[in-house]
Amino acid sequence: MDVDDVRFPTSKTLAGSDAVHKDPDYSCVYVTLYTDDPKVPRGYGLTFTLGRGNEVVKACVRALESHVVGKNFEKDIWNSMMEMKDHSGFYYRVTQDGQLRWLGPEKGVIAMASGALLNAVWDLKCRLEGKPLWELVSETEPENLVNLIDFKHIQDFVSRDEALNILKKVRPGWKSRVQTMKTKGFRAYTTSCGWLGYPEQVVREKCKESLKRGHRYFKMKVGSSDVEDDVKRASWIREEIGDDNVLMMDANQKWGVDEAIENMKRLAKFRPIWIEEPTNCDDVLGHAKIANALKKSKSVCGVATGEACSNKVLFKQLLQSQAIRYCQIDSCRVSGVSEILAILLMAAKAGVKVCPHAGGVGLCEYVRHLAMIDFVCFNPLDEMDRVCESVFDANGYFDEPCEFREEGKDGLFYKAPKLPGYARMKLDVLKSHNFPFGQVWNKEKKAKIVRKAMLHDAIKVVVKSSTTAMTIVVVAALSVVGFSVMSRVKKSFF
Numbered sequence: 432m433d434v435d436d437v438r439f440p441t442s443k444t445l446a447g448s449d450a451v452h453k454d455p456d457y458s459c460v461y462v463t464l465y466t467d468d469p470k471v472p473r474g475y476g477l478t479f480t481l482g483r484g485n486e487v488v489k490a491c492v493r494a495l496e497s498h499v500v501g502k503n504f505e506k507d508i509w510n511s512m513m514e515m516k517d518h519s520g521f522y523y524r525v526t527q528d529g530q531l532r533w534l535g536p537e538k539g540v541i542a543m544a545s546g547a548l549l550n551a552v553w554d555l556k557c558r559l560e561g562k563p564l565w566e567l568v569s570e571t572e573p574e575n576l577v578n579l580i581d582f583k584h585i586q587d588f589v590s591r592d593e594a595l596n597i598l599k600k601v602r603p604g605w606k607s608r609v610q611t612m613k614t615k616g617f618r619a620y621t622t623s624c625g626w627l628g629y630p631e632q633v634v635r636e637k638c639k640e641s642l643k644r645g646h647r648y649f650k651m652k653v654g655s656s657d658v659e660d661d662v663k664r665a666s667w668i669r670e671e672i673g674d675d676n677v678l679m680m681d682a683n684q685k686w687g688v689d690e691a692i693e694n695m696k697r698l699a700k701f702r703p704i705w706i707e708e709p710t711n712c713d714d715v716l717g718h719a720k721i722a723n724a725l726k727k728s729k730s731v732c733g734v735a736t737g738e739a740c741s742n743k744v745l746f747k748q749l750l751q752s753q754a755i756r757y758c759q760i761d762s763c764r765v766s767g768v769s770e771i772l773a774i775l776l777m778a779a780k781a782g783v784k785v786c787p788h789a790g791g792v793g794l795c796e797y798v799r800h801l802a803m804i805d806f807v808c809f810n811p812l813d814e815m816d817r818v819c820e821s822v823f824d825a826n827g828y829f830d831e832p833c834e835f836r837e838e839g840k841d842g843l844f845y846k847a848p849k850l851p852g853y854a855r856m857k858l859d860v861l862k863s864h865n866f867p868f869g870q871v872w873n874k875e876k877k878a879k880i881v882r883k884a885m886l887h888d889a890i891k892v893v894v895k896s897s898t899t900a901m902t903i904v905v906v907a908a909l910s911v912v913g914f915s916v917m918s919r920v921k922k923s924f925f
C-alpha cells in the first residue's frame with residue numbers, strides 16, 4: 432500500500448473560500464493498493480482535506496494498513512466485507528479497529544482515513560469487475576444490496592426487512608434509469624461563482640461564465656461578518672442569473688441557531704431554495720428549529736446539510752427530526768461506499784432529496800457515481816431541485832474528468848462515467864502535487880518549512896541510529912576484550 436499527501440495551492444486564488452475556511456489548499460490523502468494480479472495491479476482511493484492536517488490523515492491511513500497488506504482480496508476483504516458476527520467483517524475491522532476507534536469512533540480523522548482505504552477497496556473491486564462504481568452497484572439486486580449495509584445503529588429507523596421492501600419496490604425500471612443516466616446524466620449545480628473571497632467583478636464574471644456553460648443552479652457562500660455583505664453579494668448574483676434560475680446559499684456553520692433564523696429573514700427576498708449548513712454540523716435540534724422557523728415564515732427555503740456529518744447515525748437523527756429537506760452526502764467524510772448506501776437508504780425512506788456535496792479534489796469525480804446510484808437504486812423520481820454539486824476549479828486531475836451535457840432549460844448534467852473503478856488520479860498530477868516535494872511546491876514557503884522539519888527529523892533518526900550503532904560496536908568490543916582478559920585470568924589461576 433502507498434499513501435500520498437497530495438495538495439493543490441488553491442489558497443492563492445481563494446477558490447474554495449467561505450465564511451470559515453478562508454484560505455483552503457484543496458488536498459487529498461491518496462491510497463494505492465497493490466495486488467499480484469497482472470490484469471488489475473492496483474486500486475485507488477482518497478479522502479479530501481483543506482491542506483494542513485493532510486499529514487495527520489495520512490498517518491491514520493498508515494495505521495490501518497495491517498487490515499489490507501498481505502491479505503487475499505476476495506477471501507479476506509471483499510467476501511467478508513459486512514460479516515456482522517463478532518464484527519469480523521472487513522468493514523468493521525477497519526471502522527471498529529480495537530485501538531484506533533478510540534480516536535472516533537466513526538468520526539473525524541479516523542472516519543476519513545477509513546473512508547480513503549474503503550474507497551480504494553471499492554475501486555479495486557470495480558476494476559476487477561471491469562465496471563464503473565455506479566454501474567456495479569446499479570446492477571446489484573436488492574437482496575445483495577442490503578448485505579452491503581450495516582443496520583446495527585440505524586435499524587430503529589429502517590430495518591433490514593423494510594429496506595429490502597423499499598429497494599424491491601424501486602427496482603422495476605432500473606435498466607431504463609441506467610440508460611437515462613447514460614444518455615442524459617444527473618443534474619448539476621455550480622458553486623464556482625459564489626466563493627466568499629471573490630470581489631464583485633469576479634463574482635459577475637464567474638456567473639456569466641457559468642451561464643454560458645449552461646448552468647441553471649447556482650450556490651453562493653453566505654456568513655460574512657456583516658449580513659449586509661451577503662445581501663450585496665446575493666443581489667449581484669441575482670442580477671446576473673436572473674429570476675428564472677435557481678439560487679442556493681451556504682453558511683458553512685458560521686451562524687448560531689437564532690442568528691441563522693434572523694439572517695435568513697434578511698436573505699429570503701433572493702428566494703434561495705436552501706440554506707446549507709446554517710449552524711454547527713452536530714446540532715440536530717438546532718437544524719430542526721431553523722427548518723421549523725423557515726416553514727412558519729412560508730419561505731421557499733429548506734435546510735440542507737451533510738458535508739460535515741461524520742456518520743450515518745447523525746444523518747438518521749437529522750432525518751428522524753425532519754431537520755433537513757436536502758441530504759448532502761459527502762463521498763469522503765464518512766467511512767466509504769457502504770456507509771453512503773446506508774444514508775441513501777434512510778433518505779429514500781424519509782422522502783428527502785439527496786443532493787451530494789462536492790467541489791474539492793476528487794469529490795466531483797466521486798459523487799457523480801453516488802448521485803447515479805441514488806437515482807437508479809434508491810429514489811427514482813426525477814425532480815427539478817435534485818442536484819449534485821460541481822465546480823470547475825478543480826477539474827482535470829483524474830483519468831476520466833467530469834464532463835457535462837447541456838440540457839437547455841433543465842441546466843447542466845453530469846455525464847455518466849464509463850471507465851472501470853471509482854476514480855484514479857493522473858500520475859503526473861500525483862507526482863507534481865505531492866507535498867512537500869512535488870514540483871508545484873518547490874518554491875512555496877509552507878512546503879519549505881515542512882521540508883526543513885522533515886530533514887531535522889531525518890537527521891535525528893540518523894544520529895540516534897548512529898549512536899545506537901556506535902554503542903553496539905563499543906559494547907561488542909568491550910565484550911571481546913573482557914572475554915579475552917577473563918580467559919587469560921582463568922588460564923593464570925587454573
Ligand SMILES: [Mg+2]
Nearest residue numbers: 681707708738
Ligand atoms: Mg457546503
